[in-house]
Amino acid sequence: MSLNAAPQWDFSSDAGKRNYDRALRLYPGQVVVDLAALQSNMETLVTAATSSVGKTEVMGVIKADGYGHGALAAALAALAGGATWLGSAQAREALMVRRAGIGPERCRMLVWMYNAHSAPIEELIAHDIDISVGSLADIHGVVRAADALGRPARIHVEVETGFGRNGFTESCFDQALAVLKDAAARGSVQVVGLWSHFAVADMPLVKEFVESTDRQIAVFEEFTARMRRAGFEPEIRHLANTAATLTRPDVHYELVRPGIGLYGYEPDPAMGDCTMYGLKPAMTVQAQLGTIKDLPAGHGISYGRTYLTQSATSSAIMPLGYGDGIHRSASGFDSAGATGRTHLGGPVRLMTKQGPKLVRVSGRVCMDQCVLDLHAMASDLGVQEGDTVVLFGPGRGEEFAEPTADDWARSAETISYEIFTCLRNRIPRLYLHAPQVLSADDLSLLDPASIL
């Protein structure tokens, strides 16, 4: 009997259990996404957005393949949770969702990252996807595509309020407005939205950052006024990411664009943890152990000898590596190792005869695997090859010793966003609670083998 550090998965049917067993044969690691958590997180965000004055709609951001959770499943769960918009940076995810049959009657969509020379703008317009414009080249490209198609493009004008990424600057806005006025008069575009993006809204406790966010808001208001003076009434104004959706009801406007909150994480641990906001991480990453063996004290582990065992111990292979998107920066070093430097490797939850135990990646992360120092003898722990371990999951409280993506982010010196989005698609994505959350029609859009 192998030990299992993952939750007892709540399979929806015998077929779900068979899909799970099949996934374990296909690959020794799995990403399990709880669609009920995604739905509930969206409901929480919708509640946060509607508590403000006026009617604010919520866009589920599904860029980067739904932050690595699977863009279609994330989109469907977001809609089930009350989102009326979906957004992605690249055209790819938005077109995929429309082609799956999620039409404009179900949700509006927005795409904001493309180059106007080679992007499939005609397809975006034909699929009734709104398009952001943030440069004159964008406007020209969208007008060209709309004219070729004989159908106006719905556009959202992005403005530079201090983020320093995309969008019209204050100095070129008059020219942009003139070009837009002409394009709108000729019926090539319909200007429906005005928007911008925050740089530091995830640091609500840092005074300078709050002031910087306030300045961005003031600049946005100024852009709004200039747009109105030019004869455009932006029906849909949007500024708020997850951080501002949760903490700045004053800038919800007509639409908010939460991403990370949908997936159950707070944007920055400086905001506290997700439970403070009623959010629940949807993703669990688990793997089945490979070789387990006993090593003497002072034995090097993995490339570069950055980790030497401190005493006689057992090691176990965790069969996911940087080729799966496990950050090499989450390698474990100890002071006895070649660098003389200590660095805590990524945490992994094991189940043992004595209960759950947290161990860490020891030595360098390899391409297809990592080594775990069990800091005990495997025979005493009852740990065997094939046991399921958990890299991260919803957290499930102190007593479970279950790491979250924030713990991996800390080890890898990055943010939770990068932990999920780096996970390669060779790790199967499996969906929990899909039949409870999705209608039969929506359910039929997912790969049947992915439904637990």
Ligand SMILES: *Cc1c(COP(=O)(O)O)cnc(C)c1O
């Ligand atoms: C990614 C992104 C969001 C969502 O940000 P979160 O911090 O994940 O909530 C919103 N708007 C734009 C333009 C984005 O690129």
